[in-house]
Amino acid sequence: MICTSFFELFKIGPGPSSSHTVGPMRAANLFRELVLQYFTHYGAAGNYRIRCELYGALAATGHGHGTHRAVLAGLFGQIPQTVNTEWLSSLLETAGEVYMPDFSGLKMPFTEHDIFFDYTHNPYRHPNTLKLVLLNNFRPVFERIYYSVGGGFIEEEGAATLSANTKKPRYEYHNMDSLLLTLQAQNLHIDELLLQNETALTGLTEEEIMERIGQIMEVMRQSVRQGLKKEGILPGGLHVYRRAKGMYEKVQQHAQHGRHAEALFARLNAYALATSEENAAGQMVVTAPTNGAAGILPACLEYLRHDCSVPENTLRKGLLVAAMIGFIIKDNASISGAELGCMAEVGSAASMAAALFSYCNGGDIHEIGTAAEIALEHHLGMTCDPIKGLVQIPCIERNANGAIKAYNAYLLAAGRAGIGKPVISFDQVVEVMRQTGQDLSHKYKETATGGLATTFGWGNMPGS
Ligand code: SF4
Structure with missing residues (x-):
């Protein structure tokens, strides 16, 4: 049964690629929410960093498509509909620049070295895979694997389709x-x-x-x-x-x-x-x-x-x-x-x-x-x-x-x-x-x- 709404299919966002920019920005935003929840429960004392790993097509064409910039913008809490495109295109342009996304008072450093492009292996089930890991003193605290399945739609490994509408249409059809x-x-x-x-x-x-x-x-x-x-x-x-x-x-x-x-x-x-x-x-x-x-x-x-x-x-x-x-x-x-x-x-x-x-x-x-x-x-x-x-x-x-x-x-x-x-x-x-x-x-x-x-x-x- 088709449950997708017009407004899920047609989404406003920055170019150049919905699966490489809109989807990863949304995924990073979701991960940011989890990190904020974690800090609310356990406190933010520690030496925290976030690592991003890109696999498959997200790695192969990620630089050209600006996936690294989209991920960082998502960690800053930006969303595709309203992100400033000039600011977005300036991110990670200067080697060694340190960014400090704010997680409710905890400013976490992030540089280009926190993004890893795996050009050779993709152990996951989808060609557009993104893994985000919260680290404390270089040890993983938790991670999430997201699949950018096209058109800015995101799925999370082990979870229901994130963008799936939970409401049902009045009239069912599937083709x-x-x-x-x-x-x-x-x-x-x-x-x-x-x-x-x-x-x-x-x-x-x-x-x-x-x-x-x-x-x-x-x-x-x-x-x-x-x-x-x-x-x-x-x-x-x-x-x-x-x-x-x-x-x-x-x-x-x-x-x-x-x-x-x-x-x-x-x-x-x-x-x-x-x-x-x-x-x-x-x-x-x-x-x-x-x-x-x-x-x-x-x-x-x-x-x-x-x-x-x-x-x-x-x-x-x-x-x-x-x-x-x-x-x-x-x-x-x-x-x-x-x-x-x-x-x-x-x-x-x-x-x-x-x-x-x-x-x-x-x-x-x-x-x-x-x-x-x-x-x-x-x-x-x-x-x-x-x-x-x-x-x-x-x-x-x-x-x-x-x-x-x-x-x-x-x-x-x-x-x-x-x-x-x-x-x-x-x-x-x-x-x-x-x-x-x-x-x-x-x-x-x-x-x-x-x-x-x-x-x-x-x-x-x-x-x-
Ligand atoms: S599917 Fe590939 S070739 Fe076609 S418009 Fe998208 S990026 Fe370009």
């Missing part, structure tokens, strides 16, 4: 087929069912939910608008130029010359580049469903809002429908590049965006499902091999392509209306993605040990 049956049995439209589920999961009224969806969409819109204004080179040493502004300037030229297809593509490209470049620069974005794929849905929303004048209320409901696609993929496969490769991130985002396009253009649930299926099907096999562990190459252009593919998937789905049931269903393609991702070599799952990350001599050491 598209069961959703279709429920819609038919209850005689409900898809947006009605999803809104009623959100009220049950969050305790909010429908009006409050719509308002909060609007707030999330505003952060997305700002990420597009800010990104369209900026120029220059992105941080990280790859010398990747921001291109959103220049691409947007091309839109008018294309339109003036009657090149309408080019103008449409340039718009979607520019909007997707804008948010993805903001994400790569560590600015605030929304996990959609992850930070690596955060450019696609804002781009499609911006196109529908700004260029197609789709009403705000329709967009909000459309984003709720897009979330439903994300819920099903997350529940039955994964939205994590470290687990299943980029098809799980950019593929999922494109699938969600195809559903958004379809809903906003009047598609029924069958057409929405077909659009989502087509978009996901044509991302199957896509590898995750970011160069230097930065979310720049191939990630930024991949978002632009994802937005274009989403639009085309909607067109393909709309164009086949009346032909009968598609050969491949949405549920089937989700299962194929899960199997394909499992078969994919670990080299292509955010480990920086293959593909673009190593082929052209970039080396596989983070920060190299």
Whole structure:
């Protein structure tokens, strides 16, 4: 049964990676709470330190993604929604600098030497593993193992899913087929069912939910608008130029010359580049469903809002429908590049965006499902091999392509209306993605040990 709420899937936080920054920051914050509880019970007298160990993809691409900074920010008690991104990107930049996070009066020293990147072994069950240990006089007091399972969601070893909603939805479904049956049995439209589920999961009224969806969409819109204004080179040493502004300037030229297809593509490209470049620069974005794929849905929303004048209320409901696609993929496969490769991130985002396009253009649930299926099907096999562990190459252009593919998937789905049931269903393609991702070599799952990350001599050491 799907119990994920819209607001768990779409979270505001700093770039560049939801599994490498948002998740670890949340984990460190949870650990901080445990340390505070411990000091309340046993006192804080002693020589305390916290050690952080990063394994798997968190180690392999952690430097490039800023995982070390996210952990330290979490130990300071910062949370992704409100952390100051400038302060965050300055952390651990100077060798030997000592930070003093305050644990209710006890200031505990923390330096870069308190973070250990294990590039060779991961003895744990998930590719994104983070271990935090409280030490007193160099002896462990207690430890916790956290898994960053994609999109900023965190699981703790031996505990129930930390981000799992304990409330139940009003209408149960676990995939598209069961959703279709429920819609038919209850005689409900898809947006009605999803809104009623959100009220049950969050305790909010429908009006409050719509308002909060609007707030999330505003952060997305700002990420597009800010990104369209900026120029220059992105941080990280790859010398990747921001291109959103220049691409947007091309839109008018294309339109003036009657090149309408080019103008449409340039718009979607520019909007997707804008948010993805903001994400790569560590600015605030929304996990959609992850930070690596955060450019696609804002781009499609911006196109529908700004260029197609789709009403705000329709967009909000459309984003709720897009979330439903994300819920099903997350529940039955994964939205994590470290687990299943980029098809799980950019593929999922494109699938969600195809559903958004379809809903906003009047598609029924069958057409929405077909659009989502087509978009996901044509991302199957896509590898995750970011160069230097930065979310720049191939990630930024991949978002632009994802937005274009989403639009085309909607067109393909709309164009086949009346032909009968598609050969491949949405549920089937989700299962194929899960199997394909499992078969994919670990080299292509955010480990920086293959593909673009190593082929052209970039080396596989983070920060190299
Ligand atoms: S290649 Fe894809 S999955 Fe990997 S970090 Fe980039 S956007 Fe995310």
